[in-house]
Amino acid sequence: MPTDTAIAAEITRQTAARAPKTICPSEVARALAEDWRPLMPRVRAVAGTMPEVVATQRGDPVDPVTARGAIRLAWKPRPDPSA
Template identity: 65%
Template sequence: MAVTDDQMAEALMALAEARGTGKTFCPSEVARRLADDWRPLMPELRRIAAALPLEATQKGKPVDPRRARGPIRLSLDQSRAGSRG
């Protein structure tokens, strides 16, 4: 069964909200919850994360999750939190 964009978005936001403000997570945590073969989901999760009220960081600095190479961390972006739709 294929994982939809909506399922990925919901899972990303659920984990971010469960962690709370100021706490980060790796997108692979979401991918592993969604599929046994999780690695192919990673580019899609990064694409979807870019459209959500999430902040992506790498070594503590903000990055575009679609363009960053290597591991990133995601967290609730308080400046965009009200724009979730």
């Protein structure tokens, strides 16, 4: 099983690469394990600890741990320092 650090690194890699589009947490789990389904709760839990990642459901921010159903993960846009 991958470590939380490895999960966080994969979440960062995928969300940053796809920004501003979102990813499904299952994409992270599939990249880290052949038997990926048991990894899903950990992927969601790790995503919930990452301040640079936002979880959404139907476009609204949600807690990835407590949200029921499908969620998406996105890289949070950094504030524009010139604004």
